[in-house]
Amino acid sequence: xxxxxxxxxxxxxxxxxxxxxxxxxxxxxxxxxxxxxxxxxxxxxxxxxxxxxxxxxxxxxxxxxxxxxxxxxxxxxxxxxxxxxxxxxxxxxxxxxxxxxxxxxxxxxxxxxxxxxxxxxxxxxxxxxxxxxxxxxxxxxxxxxxxxxxxxxxxxxxxxxxxxxxxxxxxxxxxxxxxxxxxxxxxxxxxxxxxxxxxxxxxxxxxxxxxxxxxxxxxxxxxxxxxxxxxxxxxxxxxxxxxxxxxxxxxxxxxxxxxxxxxxxxxxxxxxxxxxxxxxxxxxxxxxxxxxxxxxxxxxxxxxxxxxxxxxxxxxxxxxxxxxxxxxxxxxxxxxxxxxxxxxxxxxxxxxxxxxxxxx
Amino acid sequence: xxxxxxxxxxxxxxxxxxxxxxxxxxxxxxxxxxxxxxxxxxxxxxxxxxxxxxxxxxxxxxxxxxxxxxxxxxxxxxxxxxxxxxxxxxxxxxxxxxxxxxxxxxxxxxxxxxxxxxxxxxxxxxxxxxxxxxxxxxxxxxxxxxxxxxxxxxxxxxxxxxxxxxxxxxxxxxxxxxxxxxxxxxxxxxxxxxxxxxxxxxxxxxxxxxxxxxxxxxxxxxxxxxxxxxxxxxxxxxxxxxxxxxxxxxxxxxxxxxxxxxxxxxxxxxxxxxxxxxxxxxxxxxxxxxxxxxxxxxxxxxxxxxxxxxxxxxxxxxxxxxxxxxxxxxxxxxxxxxxxxxxxxxxxxxxxxxxxxxxxxxxxxxxxxxxxxxxxxxxxxxxxxxxxxxxxxxxxxxxxxxxxxxxxxxxxxxxxxxxxxxxxxxxxxxxxxxxxxxxxxxxxxxxxxxxxxxxxxxxxxxxxxxxxxxxxxxxxxxxxxxxxxxxxxxxxxxxxxxxxxxxxxxxxxxxxxxxxxxxxxxxxxxxxxx
Numbered sequence: 001x002x003x004x005x006x007x008x009x010x011x012x013x014x015x016x017x018x019x020x021x022x023x024x025x026x027x028x029x030x031x032x033x034x035x036x037x038x039x040x041x042x043x044x045x046x047x048x049x050x051x052x053x054x055x056x057x058x059x060x061x062x063x064x065x066x067x068x069x070x071x072x073x074x075x076x077x078x079x080x081x082x083x084x085x086x087x088x089x090x091x092x093x094x095x096x097x098x099x100x101x102x103x104x105x106x107x108x109x110x111x112x113x114x115x116x117x118x119x120x121x122x123x124x125x126x127x128x129x130x131x132x133x134x135x136x137x138x139x140x141x142x143x144x145x146x147x148x149x150x151x152x153x154x155x156x157x158x159x160x161x162x163x164x165x166x167x168x169x170x171x172x173x174x175x176x177x178x179x180x181x182x183x184x185x186x187x188x189x190x191x192x193x194x195x196x197x198x199x200x201x202x203x204x205x206x207x208x209x210x211x212x213x214x215x216x217x218x219x220x221x222x223x224x225x226x227x228x229x230x231x232x233x234x235x236x237x238x239x240x241x242x243x244x245x246x247x248x249x250x251x252x253x254x255x256x257x258x259x260x261x262x263x264x265x266x267x268x269x270x271x272x273x274x275x276x277x278x279x280x281x282x283x284x285x286x287x288x289x290x291x292x293x294x295x296x297x298x299x300x301x302x303x304x305x306x307x308x309x310x311x312x313x314x315x316x317x318x319x320x321x322x323x324x325x326x327x328x329x330x331x332x333x334x335x336x337x338x339x340x341x342x343x344x345x346x347x348x349x350x351x352x353x354x355x356x357x358x359x360x
Numbered sequence: 361x362x363x364x365x366x367x368x369x370x371x372x373x374x375x376x377x378x379x380x381x382x383x384x385x386x387x388x389x390x391x392x393x394x395x396x397x398x399x400x401x402x403x404x405x406x407x408x409x410x411x412x413x414x415x416x417x418x419x420x421x422x423x424x425x426x427x428x429x430x431x432x433x434x435x436x437x438x439x440x441x442x443x444x445x446x447x448x449x450x451x452x453x454x455x456x457x458x459x460x461x462x463x464x465x466x467x468x469x470x471x472x473x474x475x476x477x478x479x480x481x482x483x484x485x486x487x488x489x490x491x492x493x494x495x496x497x498x499x500x501x502x503x504x505x506x507x508x509x510x511x512x513x514x515x516x517x518x519x520x521x522x523x524x525x526x527x528x529x530x531x532x533x534x535x536x537x538x539x540x541x542x543x544x545x546x547x548x549x550x551x552x553x554x555x556x557x558x559x560x561x562x563x564x565x566x567x568x569x570x571x572x573x574x575x576x577x578x579x580x581x582x583x584x585x586x587x588x589x590x591x592x593x594x595x596x597x598x599x600x601x602x603x604x605x606x607x608x609x610x611x612x613x614x615x616x617x618x619x620x621x622x623x624x625x626x627x628x629x630x631x632x633x634x635x636x637x638x639x640x641x642x643x644x645x646x647x648x649x650x651x652x653x654x655x656x657x658x659x660x661x662x663x664x665x666x667x668x669x670x671x672x673x674x675x676x677x678x679x680x681x682x683x684x685x686x687x688x689x690x691x692x693x694x695x696x697x698x699x700x701x702x703x704x705x706x707x708x709x710x711x712x713x714x715x716x717x718x719x720x721x722x723x724x725x726x727x728x729x730x731x732x733x734x735x736x737x738x739x740x741x742x743x744x745x746x747x748x749x750x751x752x753x754x755x756x757x758x759x760x761x762x763x764x765x766x767x768x769x770x771x772x773x774x775x776x777x778x779x780x781x782x783x784x785x786x787x788x789x790x791x792x793x794x795x796x797x798x799x800x801x802x803x804x805x806x807x808x809x810x811x812x813x814x815x816x817x818x819x820x821x822x823x824x825x826x827x828x829x830x831x832x833x834x835x836x837x838x839x840x841x842x843x844x845x846x847x848x849x850x851x852x853x854x855x856x857x858x859x860x861x862x863x864x865x866x867x868x869x870x871x872x873x874x875x876x877x878x879x880x881x882x883x884x885x886x887x888x889x890x
Contacts, residue, residue, distance in 0.1 A: 213743075219739055219743070222729065233717070235676050236716055236717070237730055237731050238699045
């Protein structure tokens with residue numbers, strides 16, 4: 001029989017080492033997988049992980065993909081610290097895109113400088129409101145937010161496809177399921193010539209700094225951590241659990257909504273039936289890979305962004321299936337969880353001796 | 361006494377259990393270091409030591425729950441390799457744990473029957489339960505449901521369960537912490553009877569008065585090593601305590617306060633509240649007052665409503681419909697938040713240190729901030745003032761002699777006694793007007809306990825009202841001015857410490873559960889009526 005036994009002491013260093021270990025093991029698994037595909041594993045790994053960022057343009061593309069991941073990852077990591085498991089960021093992103101994009105479509109001939117800020121704020125409000133549904137259900141009736149936030153994701157994506165195939169379809173778009181393209185006043189400015197790198201990257205940076213201060217120095221960040229680590233202690237000193245659940249979900253949803261509007265007002269420029277290749281879900285991995293720390297989230301966001309553009313590059317260069325991106329993300333999460341489990345537990349073989357035997 | 365004759369080890373006679381060079385290491389600590397001692401047939405042997413001295417580890421090795429790294433357990437002259445508790449029971453070793461493993465929704469017989477695998481034994485089980493429980497003065501009704509029974513009665517089930525296997529050695533881990541003084545007396549009669557019939561008893565306790573009364577031999581552990589063997593009958597509790605801590609023990613000093621002109625600082629009037637937890641205790645018209653300079657003790661066996669009272673005082677549960685039933689310095693607060701109560705100068709220390717009084721995964725500085733940020737003004741513009749917070753934590757560590765590496769150490773890395781000193785220090789340092797503390801020295805070593813007692817006494821001398829909730833009567837008699845007893849959610853009238861006897865307190869602790877030893881039939885009808 002194989003059992004897991006809690007370690008008496010666990011090393012603090014391992015907490016930070018385990019993401020590194022997970023990445024190493026993911027690369028090793030990559031070697032095996034590419035070999036099984038009949039590709040030269042070394043070339044394949046090079047194509048996947050090095051080639052995409054060997055040019056300046058490639059690096060800016062990495063940042064373009066990392067931007068939504070970091071924005072969402074920051075928001076989720078704040079909630080996860082308080083044991084609020086919002087896994088519906090993908091849906092909140094979608095609603096954010098609908099709210100912000102809706103403004104751009106409504107004012108499609110606007111040249112006002114207020115359009116873009118209004119869109120960003122609308123995106124934050126949209127994502128926040130959408131995350132408010134699980135918050136209300138959890139605080140009022142104790143409904144598990146994991147289920148509600150996840151299920152609402154599918155509602156959001158269906159709403160988006162209804163809008164782009166119906167009321168918001170581009171009248172001059174030959175019946176393609178797409179909205180009008182946004183006016184220039186509703187597009188995020190490009191911050192580097194010859195690239196798609198947009199102002200959203202700066203917003204992500206601001207979110208990182210704010211998130212860092214929030215969690216490291218602020219009283220509310222302290223309350224979130226205490227609620228997550230020791231709910232009874234939080235109750236003892238009167239931290240209000242429901243308030244912190246609301247805060248976590250509103251911040252997570254708001255940042256996801258901002259990421260959503262950042263995508264449609266950035267690289268995409270219009271509403272499409274799908275506005276995200278699963279950023280909201282990948283950001284969950286980003287939050288954990290980054291050890292729920294804002295700075296860690298930046299690195300983790302870059303790593304996960306690389307799996308996206310690496311997957312695209314490998315698809316073009318050596319003809320691997322598009323699913324390889326998801327495969328690598330999954331393997332990375334698997335090894336990360338495995339490293340974390342083995343940091344706190346050790347594997348024991350044989351019959352359980354260390355069992356308390358009062359009754360049996 | 362019977363046990364003394366029977367328990368005396370004849371020269372040359374083989375001991376029942378002989379431990380030789382038992383060593384067990386855990387990462388970072390040597391829990392048992394070359395431990396060796398003998399237990400004779402029918403001997404009542406005490407195993408003493410502070411928390412973390414290695415008692416539990418040693419007992420788990422004997423009972424087969426843990427395996428020693430080195431050393432031998434000789435059982436009746438034969439080396440014993442115990443692969444698990446089931447084997448230990450087969451060899452004749454029984455153990456009653458501190459925490460019971462009983463199913464509340466099942467009857468006594470069903471609970472005991474779970475461990476009986478032989479079909480033949482099962483048929484006569486009912487008869488055997490009645491015989492054994494009667495024979496040893498542990499009356500039990502086989503058909504009674506466990507959830508209707510008091511903690512003391514539940515302990516009887518555990519003991520009877522062990523006795524059914526005719527053990528030669530019975531291990532008891534802190535058996536009296538859940539008993540009233542009268543129940544303790546009865547337990548000791550049972551144990552003496554067992555001893556006179558040749559069953560040896562290994563008795564683990566930190567209540568030295570009891571050890572002195574019951575045991576004829578004691579092994580004292582400190583830091584995983586045997587530091588002394590002694591005869592408790594010729595030692596004093598104090599001399600044994602000093603052997604345990606390896607240092608001189610300073611009893612708390614206090615002068616009798618004059619309370620005639622002191623203002624009432626904490627007032628609770630007719631506090632009733634149904635528990636949120638189905639197995640919790642409902643508070644029933646609890647009333648008391650504590651004056652400035654006074655220490656009021658609340659005695660009572662575990663689970664009588666102490667936790668619920670503490671939650672109501674601290675504001676974890678709020679009386680939204682009856683704001684007047686708790687007053688701090690005259691201000692009604694029963695519906696107020698914990699923050700408001702702390703702002704008024706009341707501080708609270710819950711029973712559980714890890715995860716309730718402190719957050720183990722956070723640093724001492726963060727834990728200092730946890731309850732003190734308001735009174736010590738550690739927040740500015742919504743941000744934590746890191747420097748003053750660390751200074752405050754360092755001040756607690758220094759003033760209260762907390763053994764640790766510094767404010768950056770995790771609370772979880774501290775021993776129980778040190779963490780408790782830190783928590784008490786954190787609250788005392790805020791110079792509160794009212795302090796309520798539940799189980800101030802539970803699981804705390806004698807040295808730290810003495811320091812904590814002195815802190816409480818000094819705080820009250822500075823004019824604070826202090827409420828001490830404790831299951832340890834010695835503690836209450838040592839530090840308190842008045843004592844009242846909590847039983848089944850109700851609090852008795854407080855009385856001056858000098859005016860009550862332990863026996864009277866014990867009767868109150870029993871509450872509705874009858875303390876006299878009724879015949880089995882009566883107990884049955886009482887159970888049905890409850």
